[in-house]
Amino acid sequence: xxxxxxxxxxxxxxxxxxxxxxxxxxxxxxxxxxxxxxxxxxxxxxxxxxxxxxxxxxxxxxxxxxxxxxxxxxxxxxxxxxxxxxxxxxxxxxxxxxxxxxxxxxxxxxxxxxxxxxxxxxxxxxxxxxxxxxxxxxxxxxxxxxxxxxxxxxxxxxxxxxxxxxxxxxxxxxxxxxxxxxxxxxxxxxxxxxxxxxxxxxxxxxxxxxxxxxxxxxxxxxxxxxxxxxxxxxxxxxxxxxxxxxxxxxxxxxxxxxxxxxxxxxxxxxxxxxxxxxxxxxxxxxxxxxxxxxxxxxxxxxxxxxxxxxxxxxxxxxxxxxxxxxxxxxxxxxxxxxxxxxxxxxxxxxxxxxxxxx
Numbered sequence: 001x002x003x004x005x006x007x008x009x010x011x012x013x014x015x016x017x018x019x020x021x022x023x024x025x026x027x028x029x030x031x032x033x034x035x036x037x038x039x040x041x042x043x044x045x046x047x048x049x050x051x052x053x054x055x056x057x058x059x060x061x062x063x064x065x066x067x068x069x070x071x072x073x074x075x076x077x078x079x080x081x082x083x084x085x086x087x088x089x090x091x092x093x094x095x096x097x098x099x100x101x102x103x104x105x106x107x108x109x110x111x112x113x114x115x116x117x118x119x120x121x122x123x124x125x126x127x128x129x130x131x132x133x134x135x136x137x138x139x140x141x142x143x144x145x146x147x148x149x150x151x152x153x154x155x156x157x158x159x160x161x162x163x164x165x166x167x168x169x170x171x172x173x174x175x176x177x178x179x180x181x182x183x184x185x186x187x188x189x190x191x192x193x194x195x196x197x198x199x200x201x202x203x204x205x206x207x208x209x210x211x212x213x214x215x216x217x218x219x220x221x222x223x224x225x226x227x228x229x230x231x232x233x234x235x236x237x238x239x240x241x242x243x244x245x246x247x248x249x250x251x252x253x254x255x256x257x258x259x260x261x262x263x264x265x266x267x268x269x270x271x272x273x274x275x276x277x278x279x280x281x282x283x284x285x286x287x288x289x290x291x292x293x294x295x296x297x298x299x300x301x302x303x304x305x306x307x308x309x310x311x312x313x314x315x316x317x318x319x320x321x322x323x324x325x326x327x328x329x330x331x332x333x334x335x336x337x338x339x340x341x342x343x344x345x346x347x348x349x350x351x352x353x354x355x356x357x358x
Contacts, residue, residue, distance in 0.1 A: 029153065030084060030120035031055075032188055034142035035065050035109075036092070037080040051142045051187035052082055052109075053196065056122035057239050061111035064235060065186035066201055067100045070107040076100060078250055080109070084120055091118055099242040099251040104171065104234050104318055105201050108242050123188060126195030128174070128231045131158050139178050139200060139227075141187030154178050156189070159226060162310070171318045172310035173228040174198045180227050189229045198229035234318060241321075255317040258349065260287060262298075262312065269297050269331050269339055276331075277312045291344035293332065299341070300329040316348070324348050 035052040052065035063082045070076050081092040095109040111119065137156040156178035163175035176189065180200065189198035238253060245251050258279075265278040277298040282288055298306050301315040320326065330342045 028121065029140045029190075029194075031123040032140035032142075033063070033082040033084045033120075034183075035063065035069065035080060035082050035095075035186065037070060037077040050183050050185045051140075051200070053123050053140075053186075053188040053199075054082070054084075054111075054120055055239065056119075058243055060243060061116070061119060062098070062239060062242070063095050063109040063111065064199065064239075065107050065109070066199070066230075067102055067105045067107045068202075069186045070097065070100060070109075076107075076250075082109070082111075084118075093118055097250045099238065099245065099253050101238055101253040101255065103255050103313070104238060105230060106199070106235055106238050108238060124195045125232045125236060126191045126193060126197045128161075128197045128233055131161050131174070131191070131197060133158050133160065136192055137176060137178075137197070138190045138194075139176070139180070139184070139187055140190065141180065141184035141200060154180065156227075161231075163228065171234070171313045172308075173201060174231055176227055176229055177225060178227050179225060196235075197232045199232075199235060201228045201230050237319065254322055255320060258287065258316065258346075260292075264309070265297050271339075271341075272297060272299055272307075272331060277306060277309065287346055290346045291342070292328070292330070292346060295333060296342075297331040297339075298328060299331055302327050303329070320348050322349055 031054045033052050033054060035050055037047050037049045050065060050069040052063050052069075055062045055064055067076075076097065078097040080095055082095055083090050083092050093115045094112040096112060098108045098110045100107040135158040137158065139154045139156050141152055141154060156176045158174065159177050160175040162172045174189070174197075176198075184200055185202060187200045188196045189200060191197050241253055242251070260282050261280040262277050263280060265272070265276040269276050279292060279296045279298070280294055282292050282294040282296070298312065300306055304311075304315055306312050306315055316326070325345055325347050327343060327345050330344060331339045332342050333339050
């Protein structure tokens with residue numbers, strides 16, 4: 001009697017709440033793949049270099065990974081494969097390079113014609129700005145050191161949504177707490193709804209040997225506790241730029257640039273943050289004609305405050321294109337300790353050379 005009652009209760013719940021079983025269905029991460037690049041100076045050999053994910057953008061089938069994943073031999077490789085599972089078999093689908101940007105560490109490959117029927121469902125992008133410290137995330141990655149085509153889904157959490165990377169003049173990144181391995185670069189970082197809010201870019205901290213017969217073992221697995229991820233906003237901007245480019249060519253997407261040296265101002269400037277940005281060597285620059293001077297201290301770009309070197313990289317390099325005109329709010333020293341504000345409009349140049357030593 002009790003068993004019959006429980007059975008009727010379960011059936012009733014299924015009829016009243018038909019979405020319950022669907023909500024518990026395992027998420028589909030098939031858009032996350034591993035990527036293989038043609039080995040330098042070899043027409044037949046391909047290297048298993050990292051992780052990637054598939055995105056349908058308009059009429060284009062793009063595969064997204066890190067720029068540093070795309071040059072295993074020190075230079076950008078223009079063709080390879082991305083590997084996915086279809087009916088329990090691994091399928092290698094050829095891809096060719098469409099565009100990349102070194103500053104953002106993003107490379108965009110396009111699927112070759114004739115493989116549309118083999119493609120998984122497209123990744124969807126979420127809103128990076130909804131993240132908070134402690135937000136739960138998942139990282140879908142392929143570890144080269146695992147010697148397996150299978151993927152790992154690693155649980156992670158947000159440590160910082162605006163972390164400074166390497167030094168003061170690199171774009172800020174999403175910092176996550178996750179134990180990652182070599183080969184996981186390029187893996188998508190997902191929110192709790194399975195939407196892409198970032199892409200793994202690199203690890204930081206001291207490596208820890210987790211397994212392996214010895215510290216010098218080829219099979220030892222090295223993990224680091226924290227990693228950086230590229231925010232989805234930066235990836236989407238480059239995808240949108242790539243969509244409008246003519247096909248048949250590879251494009252280095254240079255950021256905007258100034259062509260002058262900058263640094264951290266070491267003296268106090270009223271109204272500026274603790275690390276204001278100061279301009280050097282402007283005298284011989286084309287920006288002189290537009291009103292910029294050596295010693296000017298930057299306060300804002302298009303009314304967006306610039307308080308750190310990461311702000312500077314984002315507002316004047318990463319989110320801009322050559323030829324774009326922007327308004328700078330400048331603090332200029334009239335006499336010792338006496339500053340006044342100036343608004344000037346400048347034209348950005350090509351920033352790829354300025355950032356070549358990344």
